[in-house]
Amino acid sequence: MxxxxxxxxxxxxxxxxxxxxxxxxxxxxxxxxxxxxxxxxxxxxxxxxxxxxxxxxxxxxxxxxxxxxxxxxxxxxxxxTGSANFSNQLFSGFDPIAIVGEWIAATINASMYTYEVAPAMTLVEREVIARMGRAAGWDKAEGLFTPGGSLANLMAMLLARQQMFPDVKSKGLGDASPVVFASGEAHYCIERAAVILGLGTRAVVQVPADGFGRMRVDALEHEIAKARARGGLPMMVVATSGTTVLGAYDPIDAIADIAAREKIWLHVDGAYGGSALLSRRRRPLMAGIERADSMTWCAHKMLNVPLSASVILVRQPGLLHQCNAVHAEYLYHADNDAPDLDTGEMSIQCGRRVDALKVWLAWKARGDNGMERLVERKFELASEMRRLVRERERFELLGDPDPVGGGCNTCFVYHHPSLDGLEPAARLRAIDAGTHVLRERVRLRGRVMTNYAPVYGVRAFRHVSANDKATEAELALILDEIEAVGQGLDLRPLASAARL
Ligand SMILES: Cc1ncc(COP(=O)(O)O)c(C=O)c1O
Structure with missing residues (x-):
């Protein structure tokens, strides 16, 4: 008390x-x-x-x-995280209007399960979903805001399972062994969704990617054939638009051909890069999206909206309800004025936050042109970053996406002077361990924050062009900082690191 x-x-x-x-x-x-x-x-x-x-x-x-x-x-x-010097994750920057949306949502404290308790916000959500659906070329799209892209991907897997096993809600899966295909570059939440659904991680086949981080379509065909041969039931293929590390875009159109032929649910994980749909120049990266069955798209990643603002979009209306409804009469009264507007039974949640409002306000404030400029700016900054990396003698760009239409990530390693003359395998080991050492020193100085990740097995810096306010000065500062913290260091002893 x-x-x-x-x-x-x-x-x-x-x-x-x-x-x-x-x-x-x-x-x-x-x-x-x-x-x-x-x-x-x-x-x-x-x-x-x-x-x-x-x-x-x-x-x-x-x-x-x-x-x-x-x-x-x-x-x-x-x-x-809103700083132009924060390029550590797939989000940065901020939109004051969207922050206001978050405040208002907390102020009214609606819950998105029934229309009667969230009348205005239900319609706000419908409009945002409809607009995002139109961006994907789906006129009747249906969808929901979810607490994060991982949950949206989980819901996509539920949809795929429901389509393949219409009785799954009452009877479970029995002995069936469904298989999910995603590239080796896909986000880890795909595997975790398989865990949550009781399919196990072995149900997820990692399809090899090409040198740009894009799913190899020939490998997908091969893996599907292999899965069928061992009695598996190909259930879902996940194409990623904007992979987490390299920012790569899987070739949706070619994957859609295979999914259609094999009758497999095609989900596009555009959690990160789905916003390319808003830029006329970048939309071709997602050519074929109109043929997908579902898509994840996070406004909190490229669109400067506070976390979380993720959406599961479904091309065919009705499926979310079919998949998730279990009929709780005490909440979803059949004799409501507008039962069709209740979204609760489409969801895997009960109470649900109003995440749509901040996106709606941001979109209204910027208009389509403003949204396009925002997205385009991030792609341009990424190209700019890659140019800077290319220009500096001791930096090496990895998986350079520019020749195939780049995403917003720049992955690179730093060839520290102390490693000159080392034989190639030892040098690689030292670069791998050195990335970690240098990045930690940069982080501890606190001026910039950029991450590292394994790129084809070797730890590399991963810079994300997530902040539209960044200028060449902020981009260059990251490279300056890496050089500065490296001064006077001897990284040669790291060549004996056993990780690789
Ligand atoms: C490609 C991709 N999918 C899904 C997710 C998961 O999104 P969230 O962090 O909103 O759950 C991420 C997160 O980085 C991602 O990069």
Whole structure:
């Protein structure tokens, strides 16, 4: 119980003042984030966070002013993912209008299961889904916002399973052994979805990718034939539009030919790169999308909307309901005014957040042209980054996507001077381990934050052009930082690292 005398819950008349104070705090935070001199991260160890903020919920009520100070500290200790120097994940930047959408959604606190409790927001969601569906060339698309791209991909797998095994909801899978095909570059959530569905990871066949990270269609045909020969039932193929590491786009049209011939559900995981559909110049990367059965698309990745804003889109209406409804009469009353507008039974959730509003507001504010410019800018920045990498003597670009129409990632390694003269295998081992060492040093300096990932088995830097506010200065700073932290280091001992 709160101590008497301290008031942690604001009285009605204080709500306005509180929210104004928070608005000022948020504005100050974002202004700072926009300043390229502000460190991206303070890299606080847990002890520092505990030292600066009394995190333990010790039962004491805390006065509002003090509480706001704690919130301010927590913000200061957070990574500035909106900074133009943050290229560590597939999202960065921010859209103030979309942030407002998040606030409003929390303020009204609707739950998206029934129309009666979320009338306006249900229609907002319908419109956003319809617009995204039209971008994919699907006039009657249906869909839902989900808590993240991973969950959207899980729902796609559920749809594929439902199509192949119409009785699965009542009878389960029995002895059937469905098989899912995705490239070796696909996101790990595809495997995890197979785990959640009880199919097991071995149900997911990793189809080899080409030198640009795109699924090899000949290999897909080969793997399907192999699966059939051993009694497996090809159920789903996942084409990725914008792979997590290389940013590659699988050839949807050619994959669709095979999926149609083999009668396999075709899902496009456009969680990251699906926004290419909004740029006339980049849309060809997803040629054939109109033939897919479902698609995942996250607005929180390339469209600057706060997490999460993910969508599962389905070309044929009715399937989500067929797949997920189990008829809970106490919530979904058949005699509702508008039962067809209840989305709850299409979902695998019950209560559901209003994630559509922030996307709707952002889209309304920018219009189609603004959305296109936003997406296009990110692709342009990625090309710019690759040019900078190519120009620097000691940097080497990997899986360069420019010849085939690039995505938004730039993967590269740094040939540290201390490795000159090493024989090739030893050099590769040292580069692999050295990437980790250099990246950690860069991260700890806090000026920029960019990640690393294995590229064809070797750890490499992965830069994501996720922030449209970045300029050549921010892009160059990443390379400068890597060179700077490497100065005076001897990475040769890393050649004996046993990882490769
Ligand atoms: C290609 C791809 N699919 C799915 C996901 C999962 O999205 P989320 O993090 O929103 O669950 C990611 C995340 O990076 C991704 O890159």
């Amino acid at each position: 709160p101590d008497s005398g301290t008031c942690s819950v604001p009285a009605d008349q204080r709500v306005g003042a509180l929210l104004h104070a928070v608005a000022d705090m948020a504005a100050e935070y974002l202004d700072h984030t926009d300043d390229p001199q502000t460190p991206v991260t303070l890299n606080p160890p847990p002890s520092a966070v505990y030292q600066r903020v009394p995190l333990v919920l010790d039962g004491q009520a805390v006065a509002l002013d003090e509480l706001l100070e704690h919130a301010r500290e927590l913000m200061a200790l957070s990574v500035r």
